[in-house]
Amino acid sequence: MKELLPDQVEELLEILKNRFEDNMVRHEDVQWEKVQEKLVANPEKLWSLNEMEVTGGEPDVVGYDKETDEYIFYDCSAESPSGRRSVCYDHEALEKRKKNKPENSAINMATDMGIEILTEEQYRELQKLGNFDLKTSSWVKTPDNIRKLGGAIFCDRRYDTVFMYHNGADSYYAARGFRGSLRV
Structure with a gap:
């Protein structure tokens, strides 16, 4: 399984949290604490988000699927990553x-x-x-x-x-x- 080191997790979560808070229009009814819980519980997804980040995608939450209880991230960089x-x-x-x-x-x-x-x-x-x-x-x-x-x-x-x-x-x-x- 592809996983990040603890310091990488901490750094990525900080980047994602800041982006989340700076762009509330993308996810008005979503709470960061719940997103973070999901992320911490899914290290392979954190690894994928890190790959999105390091290739210039600037991933951010754009929705929540109530049926599957999943948060949806898209690349939100101004230009194609x-x-x-x-x-x-x-x-x-x-x-x-x-x-x-x-x-x-x-x-x-x-x-x-x-x-x-x-x-x-x-x-x-x-x-x-x-x-x-x-x-x-x-x-x-x-x-x-x-x-x-x-x-x-x-x-x-x-x-x-x-x-x-x-x-x-x-x-x-x-x-x-x-x-x-x-x-x-």
Whole structure:
């Protein structure tokens, strides 16, 4: 199991608490103490949140699922996380690319981090909490029918509007990364 050292846990909890308190509009009816209890009880989730943090995602609580008793974290960095850019969509696309191959793919990285890539719906929910990806874009979970045809989708915000676009799944750009979600 992937776990943080005690001093890493303490440092991460402090970062998350400060971000939580500075952005109450994202989670008005949530109490930090309850979130922290869940985090401390789930060290593997703390490890994943730390991975989100160190790759520039600035994870924060964006909701609570009463049915599953889980807090929902999304990457809330202003732009697509800097440590997760210049990646193609998935492993299949990475393998098909013969020249100028990126180092990794969005789906591989998310899996390794223990998180899920945001869906288009989740991305649009995030955009209701602020203005994200004004200069960058983020891969989002691509429907199977699009992926089978070689494509993948990504989103960004321009002209005060959230746009969804398509590209070949093997494409990658310095300004495109991905955002993740984690349920704790």
